[in-house]
Amino acid sequence: MVLLDIMMQIFYIILGIVVVAVLAGIAGQYWYVNTKLEKPKYKTISTHGGYEVRAYEPYIIASTEVLDTDQVMNTGFSIVADYIFGNNTREGASEPVAMTAPVFDQVKQNKSITMTAPVLDEAGKNGTRIVSFVMPSRYTRATLPKPNNPKVQITQVPAETWAVSTYSGLTSSEKKQEQYKKLVKQLDEDGVFHTEEWKAASYDPPSTIPFLRTHEIWIKLER
Numbered sequence: 001m002v003l004l005d006i007m008m009q010i011f012y013i014i015l016g017i018v019v020v021a022v023l024a025g026i027a028g029q030y031w032y033v034n035t036k037l038e039k040p041k042y043k044t045i046s047t048h049g050g051y052e053v054r055a056y057e058p059y060i061i062a063s064t065e066v067l068d069t070d071q072v073m074n075t076g077f078s079i080v081a082d083y084i085f086g087n088n089t090r091e092g093a094s095e096p097v098a099m100t101a102p103v104f105d106q107v108k109q110n111k112s113i114t115m116t117a118p119v120l121d122e123a124g125k126n127g128t129r130i131v132s133f134v135m136p137s138r139y140t141r142a143t144l145p146k147p148n149n150p151k152v153q154i155t156q157v158p159a160e161t162w163a164v165s166t167y168s169g170l171t172s173s174e175k176k177q178e179q180y181k182k183l184v185k186q187l188d189e190d191g192v193f194h195t196e197e198w199k200a201a202s203y204d205p206p207s208t209i210p211f212l213r214t215h216e217i218w219i220k221l222e223r
Contacts, residue, residue, distance in 0.1 A: 037101040038136055039203075050186050051165040053221065058159050060139060062097075063132035064151045073105065076131020083152045084133060088145035095145045100134045102201035102216070105176065162218040163187055163194060169210045176200040179217045193222040 045053040064079040066072055084097035132155075135144055141156060165183045167175075180198055187194050197220040204213045 037099065038134075039101050040134055041137065045161070048186070048190060051163050051183055053161065053192075054164050055161045056159060059137065059157050060135040060141060060144060061132040061155050061157055062135060062147065063130050063153050063155060064149075065128050065130050068129045072129050073103070073131060076129065077103070079149065079151055080131060080133050083145075083147050083149060087148045089148060090143075090145035097139075097145060098136045100136060102203040102214075104132065104218075105200040105202075161221045161223070163192060163221055164219075165217045167215050167217075168213055169215075170213070171200070171202060171215050176215075176217065179215075180219070183217050183219055187219065195220045195222055 040056050040059055042054040042056040045055055047053075062080050062083055064076050066076045066079070084099065086094040086096050088094055088097070135154075141154065144154060147154065163183060165179065165186075167179055180200070183198075184194070199218045201216040201218060202213065203215070
C-alpha cells in the first residue's frame with residue numbers, strides 16, 4: 001500500500017507538471033499571436049452592435065492561385081509559406097520573411113481577381129482560389145524578396161474600409177457563410193452601404209484550443 005501511495009503521488013505530480021506545461025504553452029502562444037505577430041494597421045472609424053467599421057492602411061501581399069478543393073488553404077498556405085521561409089531572392093541571396101496574422105479566406109463574387117490581406121483564400125476564376133499572406137510593413141515592393149516560384153505573385157493593396165465582426169470557436173465554410181449573412185443583415189438594417197466583397201479572417205494556428213481562437217468576417221464598404 002505504501003508503494004502504491006508513493007506511485008500515485010508521483011503520477012499526480014507528473015500529471016500536474018504536464019498540465020502546467022500545456023497551459024503555459026497555450027498562454028504563450030495566445031500572447032504571441034495577440035501581441036507580437038504583426039497585423040494589418042487600421043483605425044476604428046465607428047463601433048456598432050456586433051461589428052466595427054475599420055479603415056485599413058495600404059499593405060503588400062504575396063499570393064498564389066490554387067484549385068478550389070477541401071485542401072485549398074493547406075495547398076495555398078504551403079506554396080506561399082515556402083516563399084516566406086526562403087524560396088526567394090534578394091540581392092543574390094534568399095531571405096526569410098516574417099509571418100503575420102490573420103489568415104484570410106476571401107470570396108469575390110462576379111469579379112476579376114484582385115487581392116487583399118495577410119493570408120487570404122479568395123474565390124478566383126475556373127474553380128480556383130487565391131491564398132495570400134500580408135507582407136511585413138518594413139518592406140516596400142522594391143525591397144521585398146522576389147519569389148523564385150512563378151506561382152507566387154506580389155501585389156500592392158490600397159487603403160480600404162471594411163465592416164468587421166468577430167466570433168470565436170471552431171470555424172468552417174458553413175460557419176463563415178452564416179456569420180457573413182449575419183453581418184450583411186446588420187449592415188442593411190443600419191443603412192450601411194457595402195459591396196459584395198467579403199473575407200473571413202482567422203488569427204490563430206490549428207493547435208489553439210477552440211474557445212481562444214479569434215475569427216472575423218470582413219465586408220468591404222462602398223466609398
